[in-house]
Amino acid sequence: MGVSLLAALVVSVLLAAVARRCDVSAPLALVVAGLAASAVPVLHDVHLDPELVLYVILPPLLWSAGLESSYVAMRKNIRTIGLLAVGLPLATTLVVGIVAFHTVPELTIPAALTLGAIVAPPDAVSATAIGRRLGLPRRIMTLLGGESLLNDATALTAYKVALAASIGAAATWQRGLGTFALAAVGGIVVGVTLGMVVHYIRTRLDDPLVESAIGLVAPFTIYLVAEEVHGSGVIAVVVAALLLGQRETDAGYATRLQDTAVWKALQLVLESFAFFLIGLQLPKVIGELTGISAATLAISSAAVLTAVIVVRIVWVYCFAYLPRLLSAKLRAREPAPTPGQVFILAWAGMRGVVSLAAAFGVPATTLSGAPFPGRPQLVFLTFVVVVGTLLLHGLTLPWFIRMLGVQGNxxxxxxxxxxxxxxxxxxxxxxxxxxxxxxxxxxxxxxxxxxxxxxxxxxxxxxxxxxxxxRDDADIGESPTSAFRRLRLEMLAAERKTFIAERDAGHIDDEVLRTVLRGLDLEEATLNRD
Structure with missing residues (x-):
């Protein structure tokens, strides 16, 4: 299993590199490649461990997204983000639960609501990746990013409540609301407290390497502490990351340069691995579907996938226009969205690895020892929703963005x-x-x-x-600044070549070379920034 996981990790990163080189959507390409690679013997045994996703992959991805997010922009759009990140997952849980209960005979009402909570949170990594590549307006990117940071907390909390009822644990509406409130408040308290602690420690150090190392372990620590006190680890990590992202100016230049490079690379590795894992789950999912008719699976798959897509479209359109019709203050305060922007936001509902991890985390039996009602169908339907939305939205979203002209200016x-x-x-x-x-x-x-x-x-x-x-150089000719930059970059290249030759000749050693190259690299970064 360890060798298979390592092989999957290496292959996923290589495939991501090829996708970036060919300028195609990496998440989409990785899922398709994972589906094809699931038949390869060395990768056939790779199974998605829920704890691997929730405790290893999810925290650093949330942290990285939080550091890059704008607290100011999110605060400006807090009403819309709240409707997408809190209201929409709960509505999806309810609607999909009702549809699943009526199309999958084996599912009880709590089990159907568990499925609804599992497929409720969109994975905006793929949507924002496409949006970034095609230049979506900043406000749409803010809404997608804010939604992706917080919707996992809503859906996973609803999942815990529905799952408790499904396995026979005492679960009431009052207890469910209490669990939700505890998760939200606990996550915020832990996130603010530990975020301030991390910031205090890092600002008292003068060692970029140690500061970056602390930043690397921080999301795992914060997530674990929040979960241990029954708070939301997702909210805790997001709050702490937003706090530190706003205060990154307190860090030194070397720390900021190093953090950016480290988190960009780690984000690429984890995202690639996560989407490749989705495709690799096909044999395991199909292997559990023994004795279930193809007609039942087809009907339930179409019904659940349609419900997931439609409820998002209806929700986004309703809350894009109805509040503005009812409130003059809102019309004066917020810019009116264009029809194209509303559609793109409604269509960017791709699901991801968190949904599959939650599905695989459903126990095989209830507390009484009986089989969990409809678990094979629940896992299969989750797989259908994840892969279906990734393929459907992933293939069509770039076309819709271009056709509707929804691009930032x-x-x-x-x-x-x-x-x-x-x-x-x-x-x-x-x-x-x-x-x-x-x-x-x-x-x-x-x-x-x-x-x-x-x-x-x-x-x-x-x-x-x-x-x-x-204007550019082709319009006005080479400006004095451009000439300075071009000539200085050529001089830096000559200096770098000379230092390397000196090292190769044995006149300086590698440590001296690394020191001088860092100085040249920083100057080149400054020139390229200009």
Missing amino acids: EEQADAIATAAAQDRAARAAADRLDELLAEQHASTDVPERAAEILRAWNTRRRNAAWERLG
Whole structure:
């Protein structure tokens, strides 16, 4: 099993690299590849362990998404995000539960609601990946990201309540509401508390390597602590990540550079592995369907998949327009969404590995020792919903985005805002330089040449952003800033080549080479940022 998991991990990352190289949707390609690879003997025994997903894969993915999210943007859209992340999963649980109860004879009402909770949370990783690639408007990306950060907490809490009723544990509406409230409050308290602790520790260190290491273990620790006190580990990790993301400016430049690189790589590995695992579950899912007619499976699959898709569309359209019709204050406060934006948000309902992990986590028997009602069908229907939505939405979403013209136009506004901010920052830097030179001239002579170089560098950075507004080198010819960057990059390449040659000749060792290369890399990163 260990060898199979390692093989699956390696293959998934390689396939993700190929998908990125070919500019296709990696989640979609990985699921399809997993379905095909499920027949390969070395991968045939790879089974999805619910604890592997919930305690190993999910926390760092939530953490990474939380760090990249904008707390300010999420707060602006808190009403819509709340409806998507809390209201929609609960509505999906109820509607899918009713449909499943009437189409799958073996399912009891609690077991059907368990299925509804399992397939309720969309996995917005794939939707946001497509949106990022095709340039969806920032507000749509904020809504999808905010939904994906919080809907797992709602659905998993509803899953716990429904599952408890299914296996025969005492479960009432009052207890269910109490469980939900405890999960939410406990998750927030743990997230804020441990997030502040992590931030306090990291800001007291001056060691980027240790700071990044603490950041790596933080999501696992926070998730585990929250679950141990019966809070929501998902909410705890998200809250802590949002808190630290807002305060990342307190960290040093080296820590920020290192954190970005580490989390981007880890996110790619975990997402690739998760989607590849989905496809690999096909033999296990089919193997449990003994003695069940194909007609029953076809009818229940079509009914449940349709219910999952339709309830999202109806919910999104209702709450996109009805509140605006009823509230003048809301119409004045929030911009009206375009029909295309509403449709794309309604259509971006792909399910993911969390749903499959929850399905595989359903016990084989109840507390009385009887078989769990309809468990094979429950797992199969979850697989159908996950793969069906990934394929259906994944294949059509890019086409709908292009056809409806739902693409962001924030580049020009961002460029103007960046240029204005860069101009103010450069003026502040110039004023500070004049102050420092005035202070130092009173005690020591500062070479005027050094001051001239600093002023020229500051002016170049101030002009660079304005030069890029709406024009490129093909339109206006090579600007002085572009020429400076091109020439300096060539000089850096020559320096790097020389240092490597010096190392190869034995004049410097590898440690010296790594030190000087880091300096050159940081300067190159600055030039490419300009």
